[in-house]
Amino acid sequence: MDIACCHCGALHWFEERVVSRSRHELPAFSLCCDHGQVSLPMPPDPPAFLKYLFSSSDLQATEFRTHIRQYNASLAFTSLGVALDQSINAGGRAQPIIRIHGEICHHHGSLLPEDGRTPAYAQLYIYDPQYALDQRMRRNTNLRRDTMESLQQLISTSHPYAGLYKPAYQILTEYAHVPDVSIRLSLKPSRDLRRYNLPTANELAVIMPGDGSDVNAGRDIVLRLNGGGLQRINDGHPAYACLHYVLFHPHGEHGWHYNLRMNQLDRENPRRLSQTDYYAYQLQMRRGQFPIILRGGHLFQQWLVDMWASAEQNRLNYLRLHQDDIRASLYSGIVDAVHDHAEDLDFSNLGRRIILPSSFTGGPCHMQQCTQDALALAHYFRKIDIFMTVTCNPQWKEITRELLPGQTATDRPELVAWVFEMKKKAILKDVLKTGVFGRVVAHVYSIEFQKRGLPHMHLLIFLDDPYTLRSAADIDTRCLLWLC
Ligand SMILES: [Zn+2]
Numbered sequence: 001m002d003i004a005c006c007h008c009g010a011l012h013w014f015e016e017r018v019v020s021r022s023r024h025e026l027p028a029f030s031l032c033c034d035h036g037q038v039s040l041p042m043p044p045d046p047p048a049f050l051k052y053l054f055s056s057s058d059l060q061a062t063e064f065r066t067h068i069r070q071y072n073a074s075l076a077f078t079s080l081g082v083a084l085d086q087s088i089n090a091g092g093r094a095q096p097i098i099r100i101h102g103e104i105c106h107h108h109g110s111l112l113p114e115d116g117r118t119p120a121y122a123q124l125y126i127y128d129p130q131y132a133l134d135q136r137m138r139r140n141t142n143l144r145r146d147t148m149e150s151l152q153q154l155i156s157t158s159h160p161y162a163g164l165y166k167p168a169y170q171i172l173t174e175y176a177h178v179p180d181v182s183i184r185l186s187l188k189p190s191r192d193l194r195r196y197n198l199p200t201a202n203e204l205a206v207i208m209p210g211d212g213s214d215v216n217a218g219r220d221i222v223l224r225l226n227g228g229g230l231q232r233i234n235d236g237h238p239a240y241a242c243l244h245y246v247l248f249h250p251h252g253e254h255g256w257h258y259n260l261r262m263n264q265l266d267r268e269n270p271r272r273l274s275q276t277d278y279y280a281y282q283l284q285m286r287r288g289q290f291p292i293i294l295r296g297g298h299l300f301q302q303w304l305v306d307m308w309a310s311a312e313q314n315r316l317n318y319l320r321l322h323q324d325d326i327r328a329s330l331y332s333g334i335v336d337a338v339h340d341h342a343e344d345l346d347f348s349n350l351g352r353r354i355i356l357p358s359s360f361t362g363g364p365c366h367m368q369q370c371t372q373d374a375l376a377l378a379h380y381f382r383k384i385d386i387f388m389t390v391t392c393n394p395q396w397k398e399i400t401r402e403l404l405p406g407q408t409a410t411d412r413p414e415l416v417a418w419v420f421e422m423k424k425k426a427i428l429k430d431v432l433k434t435g436v437f438g439r440v441v442a443h444v445y446s447i448e449f450q451k452r453g454l455p456h457m458h459l460l461i462f463l464d465d466p467y468t469l470r471s472a473a474d475i476d477t478r479c480l481l482w483l484c
Contacts, residue, residue, distance in 0.1 A: 007036030010284030039263040054295040077122040077243040078106040095410040104309040107230040125165040160252040167201040172225040180209040185221040235310040275311035386461040436482040438467025
């Protein structure tokens with residue numbers, strides 16, 4: 001990866017280019033910034049102590065990286081609400097991987113713990129640092145106290161949200177006699193939509209119940225003294241990521257939100273910047289930038305799952321709210337079926353209220369359409385000539401060469417996926433364009449991710465009649481030709 005994108009500086013392999021045909025032309029890339037359409041500010045350099053923990057190979061730093069998810073969770077302001085699937089890690093000695101079931105969300109509680117419970121998450125930022133440290137260590141007895149103390153000190157001074165909780169608590173204590181009083185953290189957009197200003201401690205305003213100041217409910221973070229249950233942080237809130245992944249965003253850098261736009265200066269209404277475009281931009285390695293997220297190991301895996309799930313949930317939400325636009329009525333035959341055969345049907349197994357169109361990758365309609373296409377090809381061309389399986393090897397030199405010091409392939413799932421994609425394209429080019437097995441009339445492939453996260457591809461190839469493989473000798477010569 002030695003070619004920098006001319007727009008955003010992300011490093012790429014030459015094979016990832018999308019426009020130029022030779023090394024003499026300036027290569028262009030779309031994966032990082034979509035030809036310069038995504039432009040985000042460079043995050044500030046992390047504090048020296050964090051840099052040391054993320055990159056050193058001494059005992060303290062290694063211990064930190066082994067338990068990075070625990071350190072992050074004990075210092076985070078919000079908790080993670082998700083059903084983790086631990087069965088995948090059972091019994092094996094391989095690196096643990098993260099798999100979730102259902103929805104993922106971030107929660108924020110009241111500033112005081114419920115009766116009989118010890119304070120946690122944002123609540124700990126109100127207390128005396130020594131007490132907060134004791135509480136954190138009591139919950140995580142296997143972690144190093146010196147590392148936790150330094151990190152707690154670091155987040156308390158560098159993260160802008162850490163300084164808001166204490167004054168908010170004091171203000172709310174003064175109004176404790178008013179029921180359901182709250183403080184809302186409303187972010188003020190600056191002229192540059194990529195940045196948001198956080199209210200400072202002396203700008204915190206109390207929201208009285210029913211006084212009409214409740215305009216942005218659901219989108220803001222609401223602080224209450226007690227009660228109110230767990231509040232769900234909207235994943236379009238700019239602080240969604242920085243309130244939980246405090247070790248990745250030690251300066252509280254804001255992330256993706258609904259108002260971000262593509263960098264289309266020539267248009268009056270630039271296209272909305274999607275979550276996947278935003279996170280693809282963040283995933284790139286750039287010269288002169290400390291890749292703190294890419295060095296996160298287990299926390300990086302969790303971050304990837306979290307951000308992907310959040311993007312997927314937003315896509316599903318969009319479909320849920322635009323059922324009329326995707327002509328869900330076309331699928332309403334199911335309703336007639338219910339009317340005609342109501343007495344024989346088990347309603348719990350019947351249909352869905354929300355229709356996912358076939359354009360939703362991985363949805364039932366999409367899978368069904370792909371299966372029908374593959375079956376139609378098999379029906380028309382009759383015989384498959386070659387069934388090829390391509391597996392991913394984490395020891396491929398393209399992967400090992402680009403790993404950061406001390407990393408293994410499991411620490412960089414994004415790198416593994418990119419290398420596999422390049423190899424897949426090269427193989428398809430050999431088979432379809434160069435015609436190493438002869439002229440190909442049709443092909444079908446599917447890519448699956450194995451239990452440990454390594455991709456593999458199954459490729460079916462239908463050859464034109466004169467090239468059909470008829471004997472063992474045919475197979476030997478054709479495959480040998482390709483390998484040579
Ligand atoms: Zn770029």
